[in-house]
Amino acid sequence: MRTLAERLPLVARVAPLAVLLVGSAAVVVGERSPTHLAPELSWAPPSTPWPLGCGEAGVDLLALVAHATQRGVVMAAAVSLVGFAVGCPFGAFAGLARGRVERAASRACDLVQAFPSFLLALVVLSAVARPTRTHLAAVFLLTAWAPFARLSLAQTRVLRDAAFVEAVRALGGGRARIVARHLLPNLLGVVAVQLGSTAAAIVVSEAALAFVGFGTRDGVSLGAVMDQGVSSMLRAPHVLFVGAASVAAASFSLMTAGRAFDPSFARQRLRH
């Protein structure tokens, strides 16, 4: 039986995300509305009824930040999970195919990963009249698979010559069987480490897109808070700080939660 102290690192890594999600969920289910405007409270500093103060046209910053964090984090997690589910088998098949296919896949991953996602987002979003969160998710999915495929390819290169893969091949197992039954279970753990940083990057990208004016029309985004903060920098600096802190908090908490998949951690658990 493991003691609490031994479990602590895992708990500590997931805790920030849990606190953030539970905290924002508590606000979201409450009566606070992120779109209710009260012009008389415009740019009001933090006070007891409005713990984070108010923004443009008296919008309740606590409600806005909580709703935006929830939606952003949920979308980022969903997109990175889909990217994970697509990228893992893609990388494994490319690695098994070897030769030209492997090189082409590897180069494609490099290019997609390094390509300015901003440009891709612009292309897709400029074609729709009213961008919704689904459009944004589709845009992020265009590039989100690449880091997973790349890691999965690298790990397949290590595993493909292992004795157990050789054995399946000798027994007549096809490529699909090798990937599904033998490679994927062995590389999921390694590739999963990337989940956190991909999700964090998506949360920040979504906020950045909203900040420059490519957000959803409802205006519920951390980028919209930053936008208000920048335009009222001198009048009401608290808006800027609230926005910056919540973008950083969402990104940090996803990143640390992702580290729970760290292989050194899995080893530590195996020992017990």
Add this chain to the structure above:
Amino acid sequence: MVGFAVEGALVVFLLATLVFFALRVLPGDPAALVLGDQASEAERAALNAKLHLNEPMGMQYARFVGGLLTLDLGDSIRRPGVPAVARVFGALGPTAALAAVAVVIGAGLGVSAGVLGAGPWLGSRRSWVDRFATAIAATPLLAFGPVATYGLAARIRVVPLPGDPDAGAMGLIFASSLLALPLAAHIARVSRAALDDLGRAQFLIVARAKGASHARVWWLHAVPAAIGPIVTVLGTQLGALLGGAVVLERLFERRGLGTLILEAYISRDLPVLEAAVVVSGALFIFAQQTASALHAALDPRVGGEGT
């Protein structure tokens, strides 16, 4: 070298094709997007004819590819008579200056930090460099950029606001430094790791034994041997750099490619949007392929069958 050029051209062509079809095949009438819902049938028909949207798709695509080759993607809708490509090249200068200064600052800072973290000067405290770099790399530019601007430009006023026309070189350097910080952090981590890998390589020990100072050993002997990964990470960070430049241009209301793209997006100026995405994509691919080619040229261990 030819391989890099062909691959680059192919990617640009694919991107341009994606742009073309995204703007035409996705649901929504482009003419309605441009003119709004209030426009009359006649107005829409006129715009469709002007943008050649009434022709068969194959014909439109052939025209678009021809335009790509001759760098003529039509006139801007909002500024009739001005070629879209000309507007894009006009906006390119400020963004290129911002990104270029950021690359110089980022590479300088990053490699210096990497040498500091790998060399003997800090003793047991050298891991601090890595921790510091990790913290910076993990902090989004979107969060610290505006806060730093508030603190340094609005409160203490040690730097001018880069959007100010009188800001001049100081404004550019401040904006570029913000953009360079995440880049420097990535480069610091990679160069520290690459230098650590060299570790106690024989040629470093020989150089030290011949009486070279630590600074000489690390800067003159170790850094050139570790330049490959540094150039590669620079190449992979260019995309993030471009995204960061757009955010900073919006933050400082500075003219550039980012503001042009936003303006074209809001006013649905399709030719300018197409030209902007294709030109910046081409530039990005060019920079990336240059980084790859440079890596191959600098490091004889890379190239040919590199996987």
